[in-house]
Amino acid sequence: MSMLRPYAAQVGAETYMTLRRGETLLLTVGIPVAFLVFFSTSHVISTGPGPSVSFFEPGILALAVMSTAMVSLGIATGFERGYGVLKRLGTTPLGRPRLLGAKVTAIFFVEVVQAAVLVPVGYALGWQPGHGHAAAAAGEALGAAVLATVAFGALGLLLAGVLRAEVNLAAANGLYLVLLLLGGMIVPLAKLPGALAAAARALPAAALSDALHASLGAGTAVPLHAWVTLGAWALGASALAARTFRWE
């Protein structure tokens, strides 16, 4: 009870603050919805046979996970350090594990909100999840999203831990753009030059969108390489973030 109460209160506060920040909602809900509608209804990018929303829905869900876990979490944490909030929390009994745990939990709550918006919009645009076992596909998609959340969250905290708030803001946004273009979220990886596509597949963004395209698009099993890449990033980035994270 006394272990959980601070954690639960912190999750509540973190979720409240994340959902109350206008710029965060623009990034985590506004932009993904706009991209989904725009690219699914225009024909700027050809996505092969079938309705284009079947490609964009999984890709945009991957983008939504990345926006929240990496960009929103990283930028907010960077500013909290700048405002001295993290320093002040360092002299409370909350402790680092519960603070970071609460931040990640709050991210999951925000992702649920994102899915609750993006999935109905996808259906309205004609999205038809692949055949095969719906429950198995949903389970795999969820597993990949959780791993990716840990990986992206750790990357965001890694940047927030080592960079000044303003520099961190620019770096997180820059990384977002690069991973968006190399992540197979909007531009299919097959359209990238061969070497670039191969390099992109080693990044967590492409691994997540591969996993979601398989489970939520084609209805096939998530390829092994996607699991390995996501798992490696989740482990590596977490370990590095834990070592470099600073209260001040």
Place this chain on the structure above:
Amino acid sequence: MAADGSTSAAVVCSDLVVRYGERTAVDRVSLRAHAGEVLCILGPNGAGKTSTVECLEGYRRPASGSVRVLGLDPVADHRPLMARIGVMLQRGGVYPMLGPRRALRLFSSYYDHPEDPDALLELVRLGPVARTPWRHLSGGEQARLSLALALVGRPEVLFLDEPTAGVDPEGRLAVREVVRGLRERGACVVLTTHELVEAERMADRVLVLHRGAVAAQGPPGALAGGGGEQEIAFGAAPGLDVAALGAALGAAVHEEEAGRYLVRAGGADTEMSALTASLTAWLAARGLAITDLRVGRSLEDAYLAVLRAHDGDGDTSAPAEEATR
């Protein structure tokens, strides 16, 4: 390292040294503070006050020397200690989006037996702005909220870093009241300030830090009573005939600002009582009200004398006129 035999002191620093690269910010500072005591660390900016307090809070590892708070090492025993201390940082430290009530409720959840957030809100008089986000609060309101957040865990030791800097009169009053209440409850309060008035009003003991070292320490009264020129400060109607009054007293009288007067005289305490009697008699004879009266050497003069002496100018009994008045 330092074997401080006393277990009664809530806060102990022994030969504390803090370095930033080549620069030594704190140079072999030793201090102690007890339960029910208010210790004020006084000194100009850059004297090492914050560095000292940050070692006590566990933010900083001493280069050498030892610090103990409630018998614990602030770095090694960080978690158990944090439940028992309260901290008010010099600035910031609160989520900009949270209003006082939400921030207090959140912080109260961190502790096993917290104060009631709503009662604290009333104590620091933030009821009317309970829902206003931190970033829209005035400087004084922010300081009062920081103070309330430091109190929420019912701390045994409280560290207040410049609690009155840039704070409005209402905020200062709140800080003083809270500090008084904590002392009565038996808490140990360590506060830093560069403002003499606050030190004089709140502290049981003052420790003057200068260039990272202890320049003087003692009760504010003892520090101020260290010999040399004494003065009588009093308030009365503006525009008194200071020349006539000076002649009657045989001492120089100045109107420092409208209605605020200062009588300067030489040393002995008996002389000061005679002088005070003459002063009040002179005012009474003319039917003039006296609004306040203070006799003694001002802490400010004492403080400046201490700093000058510590700078090694040699002339420790430099007359107070050279000070800033």
